[in-house]
Amino acid sequence: MKNFNFYNPTRILFGKNSIADLKDQVPDDAKVMILYGGGSAERTGVLDQVRSALAGRTVLEFGGIEPNPRFATAMKAVEMIREKEITFLLAVGGGSVIDATKFIAAAAKYDGDTWEILTSRGSVIKQALPFGTVLTLPATGSEMNSGGVITNPEKGAKLPFNSVYCYPIFSVLDPEVTYTLPTRQIANGVVDAFVHTIEQYLTYPAAAYVQDGFAESLLRTLIDLGPKALETPENYDIRANLMWTATMALNGLIGAGVPQDWASHMIGHEITALNDTDHARTLAVVLPSLMNDQRGPKREKLLQYASNVWGIHEGSDDVRIDAVIDATCGFFEQMGIKTRLGDYGIDAHDIDHIVTALQDHGMTALGENKAIAPDDARRILEAAL
Amino acid sequence: MKNFNFYNPTRILFGKNSIADLKDQVPDDAKVMILYGGGSAERTGVLDQVRSALAGRTVLEFGGIEPNPRFATAMKAVEMIREKEITFLLAVGGGSVIDATKFIAAAAKYDGDTWEILTSRGSVIKQALPFGTVLTLPATGSEMNSGGVITNPEKGAKLPFNSVYCYPIFSVLDPEVTYTLPTRQIANGVVDAFVHTIEQYLTYPAAAYVQDGFAESLLRTLIDLGPKALETPENYDIRANLMWTATMALNGLIGAGVPQDWASHMIGHEITALNDTDHARTLAVVLPSLMNDQRGPKREKLLQYASNVWGIHEGSDDVRIDAVIDATCGFFEQMGIKTRLGDYGIDAHDIDHIVTALQDHGMTALGENKAIAPDDARRILEAAL
Numbered sequence: 001m002k003n004f005n006f007y008n009p010t011r012i013l014f015g016k017n018s019i020a021d022l023k024d025q026v027p028d029d030a031k032v033m034i035l036y037g038g039g040s041a042e043r044t045g046v047l048d049q050v051r052s053a054l055a056g057r058t059v060l061e062f063g064g065i066e067p068n069p070r071f072a073t074a075m076k077a078v079e080m081i082r083e084k085e086i087t088f089l090l091a092v093g094g095g096s097v098i099d100a101t102k103f104i105a106a107a108a109k110y111d112g113d114t115w116e117i118l119t120s121r122g123s124v125i126k127q128a129l130p131f132g133t134v135l136t137l138p139a140t141g142s143e144m145n146s147g148g149v150i151t152n153p154e155k156g157a158k159l160p161f162n163s164v165y166c167y168p169i170f171s172v173l174d175p176e177v178t179y180t181l182p183t184r185q186i187a188n189g190v191v192d193a194f195v196h197t198i199e200q201y202l203t204y205p206a207a208a209y210v211q212d213g214f215a216e217s218l219l220r221t222l223i224d225l226g227p228k229a230l231e232t233p234e235n236y237d238i239r240a241n242l243m244w245t246a247t248m249a250l251n252g253l254i255g256a257g258v259p260q261d262w263a264s265h266m267i268g269h270e271i272t273a274l275n276d277t278d279h280a281r282t283l284a285v286v287l288p289s290l291m292n293d294q295r296g297p298k299r300e301k302l303l304q305y306a307s308n309v310w311g312i313h314e315g316s317d318d319v320r321i322d323a324v325i326d327a328t329c330g331f332f333e334q335m336g337i338k339t340r341l342g343d344y345g346i347d348a349h350d351i352d353h354i355v356t357a358l359q360d361h362g363m364t365a366l367g368e369n370k371a372i373a374p375d376d377a378r379r380i381l382e383a384a385l
Numbered sequence: 386m387k388n389f390n391f392y393n394p395t396r397i398l399f400g401k402n403s404i405a406d407l408k409d410q411v412p413d414d415a416k417v418m419i420l421y422g423g424g425s426a427e428r429t430g431v432l433d434q435v436r437s438a439l440a441g442r443t444v445l446e447f448g449g450i451e452p453n454p455r456f457a458t459a460m461k462a463v464e465m466i467r468e469k470e471i472t473f474l475l476a477v478g479g480g481s482v483i484d485a486t487k488f489i490a491a492a493a494k495y496d497g498d499t500w501e502i503l504t505s506r507g508s509v510i511k512q513a514l515p516f517g518t519v520l521t522l523p524a525t526g527s528e529m530n531s532g533g534v535i536t537n538p539e540k541g542a543k544l545p546f547n548s549v550y551c552y553p554i555f556s557v558l559d560p561e562v563t564y565t566l567p568t569r570q571i572a573n574g575v576v577d578a579f580v581h582t583i584e585q586y587l588t589y590p591a592a593a594y595v596q597d598g599f600a601e602s603l604l605r606t607l608i609d610l611g612p613k614a615l616e617t618p619e620n621y622d623i624r625a626n627l628m629w630t631a632t633m634a635l636n637g638l639i640g641a642g643v644p645q646d647w648a649s650h651m652i653g654h655e656i657t658a659l660n661d662t663d664h665a666r667t668l669a670v671v672l673p674s675l676m677n678d679q680r681g682p683k684r685e686k687l688l689q690y691a692s693n694v695w696g697i698h699e700g701s702d703d704v705r706i707d708a709v710i711d712a713t714c715g716f717f718e719q720m721g722i723k724t725r726l727g728d729y730g731i732d733a734h735d736i737d738h739i740v741t742a743l744q745d746h747g748m749t750a751l752g753e754n755k756a757i758a759p760d761d762a763r764r765i766l767e768a769a770l
Contacts, residue, residue, distance in 0.1 A: 005396065005397070007394075010392075011390065012389070015387070015389060016388060207625070209626045210603070217602055240592070241594045244595045257629070
C-alpha cells in the first residue's frame, strides 16, 4: 500500500424524504442562494421541496447553470452573491451544478482575478463560502469530493480545480428524486461511476487489499444493478445503492494508497471537446480499447478484475483478458451505450485532431505509469474505430 | 437501505514514516500534551518519533493511562491541562489511550461535574479541546470515530460516550510501529475488528449492497491476513492492510444505513467485568454461540456470509450455517483464541452472575431486533460452556 492522506468532512444525509432535513443543516441566520440548472429541478418538484425546507430564511435563486458549466455563468452568480451579501450556497442538481457551486463558493471569496483559480488548479483558494448540495443525478461523485471542472469557451479551456475548501458541508441524497431521470442519464451515470472506480483499481498491484476489495464490490454492484435500474426506475433499493455507489466511487476512499490511471478520462475529454459526445460514452469507447492495448502493464490487475468481478477463471491469461474486455463492453452495451468511435460519428481523420488536442493540453504522459504518449493514445483510438 | 446521516471529518495520515508528518498537523503555537499508556510507547521508540516531530513546540507528557482507562486517571490529566493551559492533545497508543484522550478533551472544556459526560453518554458535550492520535495497535477503530469507554471502579461502572466533538482532528497510522506488538495483542485486534464488522453485517437483509460488499471484503481480508500477521510480523503489506481494515471496521461507513446487532459485545463486556478476560476473547466465545442460537432471525445473512465470505455453497441451509459457524470458530482458534467459556475458567455457576449483570445494566433487549432477553443470553452462554 502506498502512503496516503485521507480527509473527507462532507456530511451525507441519505434516504427517503431527506431533503426536509436541510432545515437543520443551513444556519438559521444564513442568507442563502439556491443554484440549479435547467428546468428539471423545478419540474420534478425537487426545488419546491428545497424551498419548503428553507421556509422562513432569506433565499435567493440562481438558475441556468449549464452542463459543462461556464465560467461566465458562474461569474454572474458571484456578482449577485457579492451584491446581495449571500452567506450560504445550496447546489440543487447533478455534477455540473455542484462543480459550478464549488467554483462560485471559492470565487466569491477570492480577491484577485478569479480566472487564476482555474489556471492554478485551485491552489490559490484560501477560503470559500460554505455550501451544501442536494444531489439529483448519481454519477460524478462531486457531492462528496472537493474538485470540479469549469469550461470557458472563449478561451477554449475546460479546466479542473481542487481545494480542501471546496468540500460540501453536507450533501442530501434522496434516491427517490432519481426516479424521473431520463434513461440516458441513468445509463451515463452508471458507466461514469464504473469507470471512476476502474481508473483507481485497474493499474498495477499495490497490495492494497482493502481498497481493491471495496472497488471490486462497487463494480459488482454497478454490473448487477445498472441494467435493473433501467428496467424498473422506481425500485428504491436499486436507486439507493446506485446513488451510494456513485458517491463512494469518487470520494477519495478507494483511491487512497493506490496508483491511479485516468488516461481514459483524459482521452475521453478530447472526444467530448471534438463533437460533444456525452462524457460517459467517451469512456465506454476508450476504456475497453485501452484495456486491450495496455494488457501488458495491467496484466495482473486485469486477471484479478476478471476473477473477482466477473468470475472468469478459465483459460490462459490472454483468453481471460479477452473475455473480461468482452464482458465490460457487453455491460456498457447492456446499458444502451455503444463502445466504438464510429457509433458517435468519429472516423480516422478525427483521431489526428484528438491526438493534437492531447498534445496541446500537455497530456503526453498518461496513465498510472505516465507511459501513454500521444502515439499510444493514437493506437488506442484507432483500435476503437 | 435505511436512511442515514454519515459524517467523519478525521484526517488519516497513513504509511511508513508518517509520524514525522505530525509537524504539519499540530498548530505552531499549540501547547501540546502527549498522552500515553505504559512503557511500550517509550520502549518501541514511538514516543521519541513523536517528540522529534514536535521539536520546538511547548510539550508536556502524561503517561500511565491504563487498559480500560480510568475516570480518576483521566481527571488527573484534566487538572494538569487546566493548570498548564494546554491547547492541543496528542494520544499515542491504542484504543484505551485514544478513548481516554477523547474523554479528557471533552472534560477539560466542561464546566459542570465531568461525571455527567458519562452518565449522559456524551450528550452534554458541547465542545472539546482539539486532539490528534498516533495509533500503535490496530483493533478498536477509536482513531477514526467519536466514541470511547471509561471505567470507574469506585462506582462499579464502565460507561460509553459519544459526541460529534470527539472526532480526532487527525490520526497517524504507521503500520511499522505494529511490528513489535505481542502476538496476543495482534490476535485480539484482528478478532475485535472481525466482530465489529460482523455486528454491523450479520443481522437481517436491508438491501444495503454497498455496505454488505464492503463488510464482506473486510472480513475476507482479516481471515486471509490475520494468521499471516502472526507468522510474519514484519511484513509491511500485511500489517498495513490489517491496520486500515481495523479502522474501516468501525468508522461509521459500513454501519451507515444498516441494522446493527452488538449483542455479542454487550454479553462479552459482562464476562470481562467478571474475570478480566480480554475483550476480543469474550467475543470469540459469545459470537459463535449467538450465531447458532439466532440462526432463525439471522438465516438469510448467515447464508450470505457463508457464501460470500467463506465460499460455502453446498448443502441445506442448516448444513451451510453449521459449516460457517465452524469456519468462524476455526478462524478464531487459528488466531490462537479459544472459543469456549471453559477455556477462560468460566463455569455454569458464573452464568447466573453474568445474566444478572446484564439485567442490572439494562441490557434486557439486545440485538438488531431487540429480541435477546436475559433468558436468551443465558441459553447462548450455556451453549458456549
